[in-house]
Amino acid sequence: xxxxACPNCGERSVVEFRYGEIPIxxxxxxxPEARDLDRAFMRSNIEGIVTExxxxxxxxxxxxxxxxxxxxDEVLEIVSQSSGQRSDRTA
Amino acid sequence: xxxxVEHRVKLRFADPRRTYDxxxxxGGGHGLATAYYLATRxxxxxxxxxxxxxxxxxxxxRNTTVIRANYGVPATVRFYQHSLELYQRLEAETGRWIMHNxxxxxxxxxxxxxxRAERARARINTxxxxxxxxxxxxxxKRICPQLDLAGAGRYPxxxxxxxxxxxxxxHDRVVWTYAEGAMERGVDVVQRIAVSGIxxxxxxxxxxxTDQGPIDAPVVLSAVGGxxxxxxxxxxxxxxxxxxxxxxxxxxxxxxxFEAIVASTELLFYASQTARGEMLIxxxxxxxxxxxxxxxxxxxxxxxxxxLALLPFMGNLRILRQWTGVCDMSPDYTxxxxxxxxxxxxxxxxxxxxxxxxxxxxxxxxxxxIATGRTPEMIAPFSVNRFAADRTLADRGSSGTH
Numbered sequence: 001x002x003x004x005a006c007p008n009c010g011e012r013s014v015v016e017f018r019y020g021e022i023p024i025x026x027x028x029x030x031x032p033e034a035r036d037l038d039r040a041f042m043r044s045n046i047e048g049i050v051t052e053x054x055x056x057x058x059x060x061x062x063x064x065x066x067x068x069x070x071x072x073d074e075v076l077e078i079v080s081q082s083s084g085q086r087s088d089r090t091a
Numbered sequence: 092x093x094x095x096v097e098h099r100v101k102l103r104f105a106d107p108r109r110t111y112d113x114x115x116x117x118g119g120g121h122g123l124a125t126a127y128y129l130a131t132r133x134x135x136x137x138x139x140x141x142x143x144x145x146x147x148x149x150x151x152x153r154n155t156t157v158i159r160a161n162y163g164v165p166a167t168v169r170f171y172q173h174s175l176e177l178y179q180r181l182e183a184e185t186g187r188w189i190m191h192n193x194x195x196x197x198x199x200x201x202x203x204x205x206x207r208a209e210r211a212r213a214r215i216n217t218x219x220x221x222x223x224x225x226x227x228x229x230x231x232k233r234i235c236p237q238l239d240l241a242g243a244g245r246y247p248x249x250x251x252x253x254x255x256x257x258x259x260x261x262h263d264r265v266v267w268t269y270a271e272g273a274m275e276r277g278v279d280v281v282q283r284i285a286v287s288g289i290x291x292x293x294x295x296x297x298x299x300x301t302d303q304g305p306i307d308a309p310v311v312l313s314a315v316g317g318x319x320x321x322x323x324x325x326x327x328x329x330x331x332x333x334x335x336x337x338x339x340x341x342x343x344x345x346x347x348x349f350e351a352i353v354a355s356t357e358l359l360f361y362a363s364q365t366a367r368g369e370m371l372i373x374x375x376x377x378x379x380x381x382x383x384x385x386x387x388x389x390x391x392x393x394x395x396x397x398x399l400a401l402l403p404f405m406g407n408l409r410i411l412r413q414w415t416g417v418c419d420m421s422p423d424y425t426x427x428x429x430x431x432x433x434x435x436x437x438x439x440x441x442x443x444x445x446x447x448x449x450x451x452x453x454x455x456x457x458x459x460x461i462a463t464g465r466t467p468e469m470i471a472p473f474s475v476n477r478f479a480a481d482r483t484l485a486d487r488g489s490s491g492t493h
Binding site for chain 2: 002018021037040044045068073
């Protein structure tokens with residue numbers, strides 16, 4: 001079971017959180033239109049270690065940045081927590 | 092393997108050759124159905140289906156085997172209706188028993204908004220050639236007497252759309268039927284061969300890289316579940332796919348008869364009875380993208396809570412087993428099929444939570460595309476280009492799991 005250690009609230013089940021992807025647009029894409037399209041719809045869908053955002057919806061209602069291995073669901077690191085920041089910056 | 096497989100199904104697996112006309116990556120329902128239709132409809136048999144594990148080991152063996160066509164967008168209603176009809180004829184066509192069983196399917200509404208959605212579903216299905224009617228609570232009670240119309244006081248059942256040709260079939264028999272049909276016509280189905288990448292020369296595909304050496308082919312179809320973005324990335328193709336786990340469980344034997352398939356899109360769960368008498372329950376996808384195939388207690392506790400609100404008799408049952416598959420979710424909850432921008436490389440993906448029901452029509456369409464080199468009209472709207480063209484087919488409410 002995936003559990004996330006919220007820096008504010010402590011370790012909680014994943015059902016309390018909302019997932020937020022950090023889109024990674026490939027560097028090779030230079031055309032702005034193509035970059036927008038990629039960012040809106042395309043997914044890297046990485047098998048391995050990803051950096052992602054989680055929103056503690058049923059708790060402190062703040063976003064945090066998490067590093068997780070998608071092959072095992074192991075949470076490697078809670079990188080940071082912040083409030084009021086946009087969740088869509090490139091990793 | 093059980094007795095049925097040993098005595099009735101003639102599965103003859105092959106060793107890979109170096110060159111084929113067509114290589115299909117992924118020996119699940121979609122890959123094998125494509126091979127079957129290539130052989131039977133188009134006479135193309137110099138084909139290899141490459142499977143990393145054993146056939147049907149992925150999502151073809153991890154779903155809840157529901158066959159239905161009650162979608163919300165004309166293009167998908169027509170496509171799934173065609174698939175539903177191909178399933179109805181599959182036993183007669185192949186002489187194999189896939190345990191196809193028409194049960195009828197109830198989609199429940201608990202709110203005013205839900206009622207509007209189900210009324211609209213009945214209309215749009217009827218207009219596109221799929222049979223769905225709106226039913227009132229007394230009719231719902233007749234179709235499924237076990238339902239608590241009060242929904243434990245919290246989720247009252249106000250109405251439903253009823254899809255009489257909704258059915259289930261035995262998932263591994265579907266896989267074996269297509270595999271056998273393809274094999275006996277000369278298709279090579281290879282197990283325990285892992286495809287690690289797609290080989291290209293310029294803008295063309297020239298074959299695949301495997302753990303048993305390279306295999307050449309001018310046409311490569313990715314019918315991979317779960318790892319499709321990783322595979323296509325080796326050819327520089329970006330896909331609008333994110334992979335989420337989907338869990339399901341079965342209870343022990345329920346001695347009563349539970350004829351219909353019952354689903355609630357608002358409560359996000361669906362239930363049916365298997366041929367063994369077990370109650371089979373599925374629910375929404377997990378929040379996080381993952382390849383872990385890990386079953387969780389969170390899922391059991393939240394899903395059983397919702398199921399018991401509508402089907403209180405299940406409180407007397409025990410959970411026997413639980414499993415997890417992975418769902419390739421597209422942004423608009425509609426499949427992604429066809430060309431990729433690399434010549435000769437085709438994909439059939441985005442099968443999210445609706446892949447099993449699409450096996451016959453998806454396989455038939457991809458076979459036609461490979462044989463003729465043109466995109467069949469039925470799947471043209473499912474092209475990956477729809478996102479750039481602003482022609483997405485948003486149909487979240489029909490996935491049954493969101």
